[in-house]
Amino acid sequence: MSDVERLLRNALVPVEPSGAMSDRLERRLSALTGAAAEELAEWELSSMRDPRNWYRPAAAVVVGGAAAGALVVVRARRGRKQEGGLRALRREAGGVAKDLRQRLGR
Amino acid sequence: MSEALAGDKARLDRDFSELYRAHLRDVYSYSYYRIGNHHDAEDITEQTFLQAYRHYERALRESEGRPLRPWLIRIAHNLAANYYRDRSRKPQTHLDDAEAYSAPHATEDLVEGREEVSEVLAGVANLPDDRREALIMRFALDMDNREIARALGRSDGATKVLIHRAIRQLEHELASEEEVKG
Numbered sequence: 001m002s003d004v005e006r007l008l009r010n011a012l013v014p015v016e017p018s019g020a021m022s023d024r025l026e027r028r029l030s031a032l033t034g035a036a037a038e039e040l041a042e043w044e045l046s047s048m049r050d051p052r053n054w055y056r057p058a059a060a061v062v063v064g065g066a067a068a069g070a071l072v073v074v075r076a077r078r079g080r081k082q083e084g085g086l087r088a089l090r091r092e093a094g095g096v097a098k099d100l101r102q103r104l105g106r
Numbered sequence: 107m108s109e110a111l112a113g114d115k116a117r118l119d120r121d122f123s124e125l126y127r128a129h130l131r132d133v134y135s136y137s138y139y140r141i142g143n144h145h146d147a148e149d150i151t152e153q154t155f156l157q158a159y160r161h162y163e164r165a166l167r168e169s170e171g172r173p174l175r176p177w178l179i180r181i182a183h184n185l186a187a188n189y190y191r192d193r194s195r196k197p198q199t200h201l202d203d204a205e206a207y208s209a210p211h212a213t214e215d216l217v218e219g220r221e222e223v224s225e226v227l228a229g230v231a232n233l234p235d236d237r238r239e240a241l242i243m244r245f246a247l248d249m250d251n252r253e254i255a256r257a258l259g260r261s262d263g264a265t266k267v268l269i270h271r272a273i274r275q276l277e278h279e280l281a282s283e284e285e286v287k288g
Contacts, residue, residue, distance in 0.1 A: 003277075004280065005245075007223075007226045008230075008241060008273075009245055011227050011230070012139060012245040014131055014132075014135045014247070015131070015135045015139075015246075017134040017148065017151060018148070021148045021152070024152070025130075028152070028156065029159060032156070032159055033119045033122075
């Protein structure tokens, strides 16, 4: 080992993190692993226990997606033109309800 | 099937805990010598392990049994690079009080070597990024050429040359400083 290597070995000693940091990080990691385990358990209960129920989460996603999409449309239209007031809003809300009925009726 | 999934998840979490315990000090030491202060080194260490947890399963699959320390250090390396890019900072030549956290030295060694250590650390901080990182990995983390090569995304040969040049440059700079002091 050269002289510089010896100096480097003396200067670059490993540094221990503080206990407070380790505790904080371990709490965050535990929360992450706990949340992931909980998610898995919920998914098992709702989807895996009874195969006849497998369609429900999928339907919820479709209906939820449609509703969210419809709300976005309402907001976008309202943002685009202010005219029409209550009548326009009622017409759009009626359209959303009709759209949802059609999707749920399938 | 669900039991198998839960079992896999528990096994992965256990493995990750082991990885965390084995390499927390490595990631922290690397971040500290890269950044130069404890506060930001703590941030980078935390982010490294949180990111590592998210991608652990894939890393484990792709590592094909090789050690994961270079992968962890590469995450810390990328986060440190972002730290400098985002804040337009340069590494600090004067480190926070490392003795408060580092491995114990005999008191007389500390007194005798303090100035020498400061000069070496300042020399390391002034090296080009890739040379500085390679020296931190080699001497603070005791990584071999192959591990350093994987962490830096270079070939083993290129890494060997990089470390050799880094040592020579530092040697030259320390010698020049001695000459100036007379």
